[in-house]
Amino acid sequence: MSYCVNPNCPHPENPEFSERCQACGSRLLLRDRYRVVKGLGQGGFGATFLAQDEALPGEPSCVIKQLRPSGTAPHVMQMARELFEREAKTLGSIGNHPQVPRLLDYFEEREQFYLVQEYINGLTLQQEVKRNGMLSEAGVKQFLSEILPLTQYIHERKVIHRDIKPANLIRRAQDSRLVLIDFGAVKNQVSQAATSASGQTALTAYAIGTPGFAPPEQMAMRPVYASDVYALGVTCIYLLTGKSPKDLDYNPTTGEMMWEHLVHLSQHLQEVLRKMLEVSVRNRYQSAEEVLRALEMEPYLESLANSLVSQPV
Incomplete structure (x- = not known):
């Protein structure tokens, strides 16, 4: 299954290899490589998803955290962006410990911020x-x-x-x-x-x-x-x-x-x-x-x- 991460999507579940969401039209492949397969949790800050990295051999599982700023005004987005990048770097540094999930990637897409972390089974x-x-x-x-x-x-x-x-x-x-x-x-x-x-x-x-x-x-x-x-x-x-x-x-x-x-x-x-x-x-x-x-x-x-x-x- 492919899962849509648009917070306003009425029906996020889609067939496995879909390119766009059938309900809202959003692109389903994040950063042209991460295919979300299901939601893991949701809160006021955003949501957490299980995904597969289609850019790597074997398409390994990863966890994607979507972080939603509380507004879309330019000064709010800029502040959110600076904080996100600074804190992502902090997570990257502590992720070198074997008991902390590694930070694999982080990016911004469609006014949402994403952290990609190692999946812990x-x-x-x-x-x-x-x-x-x-x-x-x-x-x-x-x-x-x-x-x-x-x-x-x-x-x-x-x-x-x-x-x-x-x-x-x-x-x-x-x-x-x-x-x-x-x-x-x-x-x-x-x-x-x-x-x-x-x-x-x-x-x-x-x-x-x-x-x-x-x-x-x-x-x-x-x-x-x-x-x-x-x-x-x-x-x-x-x-x-x-x-x-x-x-x-x-x-x-x-x-x-x-x-x-x-x-x-x-x-x-x-x-x-x-x-x-x-x-x-x-x-x-x-x-x-x-x-x-x-x-x-x-x-x-x-x-x-x-x-x-x-x-x-």
Whole structure:
């Protein structure tokens, strides 16, 4: 099937090798090489599609993200274009990591912006939990040992993901490694590239993320590296309980997530998660590296506790 990416098309499905959409007349081959075969998701920023690259042998699959500016006025388009190109280059640089999809191409066509990324075959952590059940404490520690160095790598390149959650973590089928997808920076900045009456532009409009996974400072448009740490903490709670943030209770006074009664964990991991989930960013771990160091302290703390207990009175 060929799929039309025109956001206003009433019937986007077309026969496999069609050149133009039968419903709206739009050309179906993007950049004369990418044939979209189905939609993967849609949001306020645009849409995501599965496509085939007909310019390469074997026509390998790829993911295409269509980003829609919030207006078509020349100054809006120019701002969107500059932000898009800058952020695409950022994605290109972090895509050199084996746990981040490679950026294969980016372009503008018919006043829409497109990112082409490597297709990752596998299940998301959300799908895994629904299929196989919750993780044990050991499973969550293994998850953190794999995802925290990646988060640190991203932060060292001055990028805040802003949408870490189980649905954006795919376990790649070929090697079982976790891959972090759907970086928020580009889709946010391009879709909001319009100057409002107050003069606010996409440079300051950073309210992005998934409610429940995004901490208060991020929802208040002031994301920091520790915002990703909070989202990782919420992801751990999901992996341990199978419950999304919307299904949990919160302390009405502090706004803290109430999760301890749902799990049986060592005191050390409980304390680490509690600090990752601090509502106040000042009290939270400030970096992924800090969380890693805290986790690595566990055997030393256990050894110290045992030595104190075993000492004669």
